[in-house]
Amino acid sequence: GPLTERPLMEVRLGELHTWISTCSFSAQGLLGAVQRAWGSYCAKYIHVRQGGPAGISMLLAGYCLLSYGWNYQHFKRHRWRKYH
Amino acid sequence: MLSRLVLRAAPAALRALPPPVAVGVLHTTRPLHTTQQSLAPVPPLPEKGGEVRHGLIPEEFFQFLYPKTGVTGPYMLGTGLLLYLLSKEIYVVNHETAAAACILTVIVYAIKKFGPQVAAFADKLNEEKMASALAMKNDTIQTLQTAIEEEKKEQWRAEGHSYLFDAKRNNIAMLLEANYRERLLTVYSEVKKRLDYQVALQNLKRQKEQDHMIQWVEKNVVQSITPQQQKESIAKCILDLKALSKSAHATV
Numbered sequence: 001g002p003l004t005e006r007p008l009m010e011v012r013l014g015e016l017h018t019w020i021s022t023c024s025f026s027a028q029g030l031l032g033a034v035q036r037a038w039g040s041y042c043a044k045y046i047h048v049r050q051g052g053p054a055g056i057s058m059l060l061a062g063y064c065l066l067s068y069g070w071n072y073q074h075f076k077r078h079r080w081r082k083y084h
Numbered sequence: 085m086l087s088r089l090v091l092r093a094a095p096a097a098l099r100a101l102p103p104p105v106a107v108g109v110l111h112t113t114r115p116l117h118t119t120q121q122s123l124a125p126v127p128p129l130p131e132k133g134g135e136v137r138h139g140l141i142p143e144e145f146f147q148f149l150y151p152k153t154g155v156t157g158p159y160m161l162g163t164g165l166l167l168y169l170l171s172k173e174i175y176v177v178n179h180e181t182a183a184a185a186c187i188l189t190v191i192v193y194a195i196k197k198f199g200p201q202v203a204a205f206a207d208k209l210n211e212e213k214m215a216s217a218l219a220m221k222n223d224t225i226q227t228l229q230t231a232i233e234e235e236k237k238e239q240w241r242a243e244g245h246s247y248l249f250d251a252k253r254n255n256i257a258m259l260l261e262a263n264y265r266e267r268l269l270t271v272y273s274e275v276k277k278r279l280d281y282q283v284a285l286q287n288l289k290r291q292k293e294q295d296h297m298i299q300w301v302e303k304n305v306v307q308s309i310t311p312q313q314q315k316e317s318i319a320k321c322i323l324d325l326k327a328l329s330k331s332a333h334a335t336v
Binding site: 009044045046047048049050051052053054055057058061068075076078079080081084 | 129130131132133134136139140142144171172173175176177178195199203207210
């Protein structure tokens with residue numbers, strides 16, 4: 001299909017540059033992108049008849065990683081070795 | 085299964101979702117809006133969600149790496165990544181690591197053991213909701229059907245009204261006729277009474293006139309008999325009587 005209308009997963013690596021140049025980075029555009037992403041995630045993993053632990057466990061794992069990243073400077077001080 | 089619990093316990097979160105998804109949760113199959121922006125008929129929910137391996141990594145990642153690295157590719161990638169993070173201490177092992185390990189063990193054990201029961205319970209709740217909604221819908225449909233039947237019956241009954249009206253019309257016509265004849269009879273008897281009265285009046289008058297005339301004539305006649313005539317008539321009567329007696333004597 002046309003390059004601008006394809007979702008991110010179907011864009012090949014070579015076309016990534018042009019694809020990024022076509023999407024709008026205004027507040028509305030970003031908000032729309034976030035809403036669409038959340039909607040597609042929900043539709044795929046949460047709003048099903050027989051879900052499993054996968055739906056929220058991925059969210060929790062993402063939250064764990066994010067919080068580890070935010071607190072990395074604090075963790076750095078508790079390293080076991082000085083040189084790696 | 086946990087997501088089913090999330091579904092049941094967080095309606096507020098559902099309202100924050102974009103409309104197609106929130107509407108899909110309602111399990112409706114009839115159109116909700118009729119404008120051009122209508123999102124109906126709403127398709128039913130899919131049976132199973134996206135495949136996720138080990139509860140954390142979507143299957144698409146494994147499929148993405150399969151052509152180049154085969155089945156073990158993602159696992160090798162994961163192991164290598166883990167060792168790199170540990171050796172460079174990008175991931176620092178501290179007390180939280182031990183806590184996380186214990187918590188994860190308990191969680192995984194609980195999911196493996198109680199997962200199916202919770203899933204069955206949530207499924208049962210869902211089924212009950214669906215059944216009640218379906219029952220309501222069926223009841224409404226049934227009520228409307230009976231209403232349609234009743235309406236048809238009423239329409240059929242309305243056709244019989246023409247016969248009813250004919251009979252009523254006949255009744256009224258008969259009543260009118262009877263009334264008319266009664267009045268005719270009344271008129272006739274009244275007129276006859278008046279005419280009889282007139283006839284009786286005339287008869288009476290004539291009789292009275294006759295009587296009066298007879299009386300008057302008699303009175304005049306009696307008056308006109310002078311005493312002279314009376315004597316003459318009495319003498320004549322005596323002579324006649326003598327003659328008669330003579331003839332009577334003669335015959336005897």
